Amino acid sequence: MTVSELDFSEYKYLSVFSSGHVVSSSMSFGNGFQGKAFLVFPPEQAKLLVTACVGEPVLPVENENIICLVDTDLDILREIGNLIINAIIGEFGNLLNIRVEYSLPEIELISLSETQKILLENDIYILVLHTSFTLSKTRITGAVLIALSLNSVSLLLEKVNELSEDLNG
Amino acid sequence: MDSLLSQVLDQVNIGTIVVDQNLDIVIWNTWLEQFTHILKEQSIGQKIKTICPRFGDKIFHEILHKALFFGQKRFCSGALHHNFVLPSKKTNDDMIRQNMQIGPVYYNEHTYALIQIMDVTSHLSRVYQLKNVIKTLEAENEHIKISEGIYKRQALHDCLTKLPNRTLLGEQLNLAISYAQRNAELLAVLFLDLDEFKQVNDNFGHPYGDELLRSVSERLQSCIRKSDLLSRLGGDEFIIVLSQIKTKQDVSIIAEKVIRAFEHPFKIFDQAVYISISIGISLYPSDTQDPEDLIKKADTAMYRRKKSRKKSFLFFDGEWDLDPRSEID
Structure with missing residues (x-):
């Protein structure tokens, strides 16, 4: 997985997706470091990912209007989201030396405007990592969106300053 | 507890x-x-x-x-x-x-x-069944699309020669006229009619005539550019629409080429058949700007040509009576 861009509240993540629906696998986390993380894919990318995971031949989606995601596909996406978000948030926990509590992942098929509404209410700070990764020679693109509480942002900034001081002596 | x-x-x-x-x-x-x-x-x-x-x-x-x-x-x-x-x-x-x-x-x-x-065994089993139903429906949908394509093609093409029929000719001629208008170019409609085709049918039978029509359509196609349109109106009548024409002389060259192409015999069921063709020509925009009218005027020119001298072509003349079947000199 490559982290290609870091974006603080400029809403550039909107450009990752065209209008319409996106598939979101999300997890809340708390206990000192608090927020909610989303792994978001356009449906055609989600379908490619599922197909690659179950070992079926990955063919380009011919008609993007007919993308059929059934329950089993959503379960697989939920698990993938769980795996990736656990890894990312776990690293934050390691960095801050905090034991993070995790929720179980939720999977949703939502419109982009709904995502925006959910993420932006109450002036939540959002850390956006535009990501892409290669799986079975298939390039999949999506985004990891991490919404953090103000306290958690402060904790992160303090830690960054600490590291910076250590590095600069 | x-x-x-x-x-x-x-x-x-x-x-x-x-x-x-x-x-x-x-x-x-x-x-x-x-x-x-x-x-x-x-x-x-x-x-x-x-x-x-x-x-x-x-x-x-x-x-x-x-x-x-x-x-x-x-x-x-x-x-x-x-x-x-x-x-x-x-x-x-x-x-x-x-x-x-x-x-x-x-x-x-x-x-x-x-x-x-x-x-989740029974749930996933239902999901897989649903997936199969979706796949079947998608396959059927694809089959219907292909059938629709075939029916559409059949509706717009002549079943004997597979050339565009009168309906498709109308659509394509409209587009060609719009293109010529935008680019300030000439456009020519050639009305072609086989000479004495009825005798072929009478002497050798209809299967023979049908085979000849198929061979004629192939030979006509070889005389024109990919950008031109060849259509069969019915019977032994064909239309050629020549686009992106600069001068009337260019049209004459192609018409001459078609006439000469019929100097060689057609081999139908191992038998050499000689047949000639007469051509009437109308031009856009000098003769008319209306697609139907272009065909009608080319028909008039063809009819006059056939009456006076077969095996050649004639451009429409604005001085003529429009009715192709009216008395001519």
Whole structure:
């Protein structure tokens, strides 16, 4: 997985997706470091990912209007989201030396405007990592969106300053 | 209270296992007893991988470790992993599908891992059936689309020669006129009619005539550019629309080429057949700007040509009577 861009509240993540629906696998986390993380894919990318995971031949989606995601596909996406978000948030926990509590992942098929509404209410700070990764020679693109509480942002900034001081002596 | 919780745990419709940090089983509920035929007394205190061998796999061992020591929760789908706990009696294991959730539980300063097994075999079976239905519908939809394409093609093409018919000619001529208008170019409509074709049908029969028409259409096609349009109106009448024409002379050159192409015989059922063709020509925009009118004027020119001298072409003249069948000199 490559982290290609870091974006603080400029809403550039909107450009990752065209209008319409996106598939979101999300997890809340708390206990000192608090927020909610989303792994978001356009449906055609989600379908490619599922197909690659179950070992079926990955063919380009011919008609993007007919993308059929059934329950089993959503379960697989939920698990993938769980795996990736656990890894990312776990690293934050390691960095801050905090034991993070995790929720179980939720999977949703939502419109982009709904995502925006959910993420932006109450002036939540959002850390956006535009990501892409290669799986079975298939390039999949999506985004990891991490919404953090103000306290958690402060904790992160303090830690960054600490590291910076250590590095600069 | 413990007894109440224990009763509740035994009545839930999911498999519930709790293991401690040594991965020894602490709780094994009734659902699991019924599913695996392994009793509580046989499982509690045993290593989980002894009772459920899949937890000996590295992936599940790591998941348990992360739940116990890092507080992580994990969802594992039956669609990917198939199953985690199997019945002791040999059954068709491959049919069993289970989802699993693993998470930490903290009690009396100890950390435990709670494993929940949900049987989703029948649910996933319905999903796979639904997937198959969707695939069948998609295949049928594709078949309908192909059929529609064939019907559309049949509706717009002549079944004998496969050339565009009068309907498609009308559409294509409109487009060609628009193109010529935008680019300030000439456009020519050539009305072609085989000379004495009726005699071929009368002397040799209709199958012979049909074969000749097919050969004629191929030869006409070889005389024109890809950007030009050849269409069969019916009987022995054809239309050629020449686009992107600079001068009237260019049209004459192509018409001459077509006439000369008919100097060689056609080989029909191993027999050489000689037939000639007469051509009437109208021009856009000098003769008219109306597509129907262009065809009508080319027809008039062709009719006049045929009456006076076959095997040649004639441009429409604005001085003529428009009715192609009217008396001519």
